[in-house]
Amino acid sequence: MGNVVVIGGGQAGASLVARLRSKGFEGGITLIGAEPVPPYQRPPLSKAYLLGDMEEERLFLRPRAYYDEQDIELVLNAPVTAVDTEGKAIIADGRKISYDDLVFCTGSHPRRLPAAIGGDLDGVFCVRGIADVDAMKPRFTQGASVLIVGGGYIGLEAAAVAAKLGLKVTLVEMAERILQRVAAPETADYFRKLHTAKSVDIREGVGLGKLTGEDGKVSAAELTDGTTLEVDFVIAGVGILPALELAEAAGIDIENGIRTDETGRTSAPNVWAAGDCASFPYRGDQIRLESVGNAIDQAEAVADNIMGVGRAYEAKPWFWSDQYDVKLQIAGLNAGYDRVVVRKTGEAVSHWYYAGATLLALDAMNDPRAYMVGKRLIEAGKSPEPEAVSDPETDLKALLKA
CATH class of the missing domain: 3.30.390.30 (FAD/NAD-linked reductase, C-terminal dimerisation domain)
Structure with missing residues (x-):
């Protein structure tokens, strides 16, 4: 058996390498992560971890020792900078690593507030990785004022934690209502009522104009309705984008993500993709799902197909959110x-x-x-x-x- 290299130390990457070993794959496996910690769960970041109810070690999908025991080379803090699909090799942290099969499990990036409107000020955060949450945690002190930009699930979960810890919470959503892209008005009404009862100030049809501050630190937010708010910090929950840069640079086909067929193959020989970054056929469309369930199931299907099973991935979408x-x-x-x-x-x-x-x-x-x-x-x-x-x-x- 050959060597499988997986780019991305998230849920999909971790699930894929575990599946390979559990199914008897005896070749080399290298899992490359850009962060300094082993693969971990992301959903609790905006819930239990931010609230302080979960320690970092409990986020890890598997203990560090697992990778040694399973003879999986875990390369951390090593962003991949180049992929050569003809030479069948990648460059990670200056090191060349050859592969027989390569899997993109690169996940996604948070949309960040533009620097032109103050998105680069100190005190402006996203909820995506452990480092992001660790940086904002000290700001969650009783009585502090936080502005949350975006009324999707990430924004609402952050609002729930902040309200529970006694912060003054204002959430703005540029669309007509919260959850407009993902849920029916009935579900939006349910959660609006829930948050309002917890004293969260939800402003719909109102966007962020710009952030201002002194000495590089955010202190105020000008909204599109002309209102100015004093804020101690800001959380942006305005969506995520699939991490496609490496695949695009390598000449791999892109369509609503890294395009794959029903088995997880991309347009490049012996190159696969799974998780948030990958699109796949579903009921006549080429869709992409951003969820733990999809990351696990699709990654396991790709692992099986690397081993020659040849099974089509059949998505069974499911999601969850905890608020209060x-x-x-x-x-x-x-x-x-x-x-x-x-x-x-x-x-x-x-x-x-x-x-x-x-x-x-x-x-x-x-x-x-x-x-x-x-x-x-x-x-x-x-x-x-x-x-x-x-x-x-x-x-x-x-x-x-x-």
Whole structure:
């Protein structure tokens, strides 16, 4: 067996190398990460880790010793600067590493606020890596004022932590409402009400004009509605971009990410991709998913195919978000929905997305039963009658047998 080199020490990269060894791959494996720590979970960064409820070691997907035990060369703090697909080699931290198979698990980068509007001032942060959160943690002191730019899940999770720690929180969303790109108005309404009850000041249809400060430190924010806020620090949660620079420079095809076929192969021989950076065929489109579930499942499919299994990757999208005492669980993809069916039983709420008579997705808030049943229905291609879903007397499990 040859040598597999994986670029990217995140969830996808870690899952891929573990899968190779667990399936009996006996060749060389090199996992290259740009950060100085071994592969770790990112979702808790804006939740438990930022809140102080999780230590750094608990973020690690596997202990450091695992990589030695499995004969996996772990190269850390070593950004890859070049990929030669003809010579089948990469350059990482000045070192040339040859490969028989190469996998891009390069993940994504946060969109940062432009320097032209003060995005480079001290006190302006993103939530992407351990270093980002470690840098902002000392700012989370009771009574401090934080501006959160962006009303997606990252911004809302950061707002929840800040509010829980007693900060004065203002969140601005340039779109008409929070969660506009990813969820129905019903879900946005649910979370707006939740945050407002925790004294978070949510301003929708309002963007950031510019940040100002003294001695290079942010101290005020001018909003697009003419308001000026005094702030102690700012968190930007304005989305992420797939990390494509290396692949593009190597001449690999790009289409909504690093383009792969159903097996994870790219346009270059013996080069694969998985995770946030990779797009793949899904129901007639070339899509890209930014989630832990996709990173794991796609990486494992690629590992199997490197070993010659030849299986097509079948995405089963799922996501989650924790805010205060609410766990949101999402199954499926809601693109193209034309109707939302609401189910409520006590404090448990779920929103079911339909396109015509077809169930596409659901958002379940503190409703694990609805999530599990809905996920299984979607994966099985079953679409229960909306009236049955909305009726709190309906036994959800019975829908699986229909």
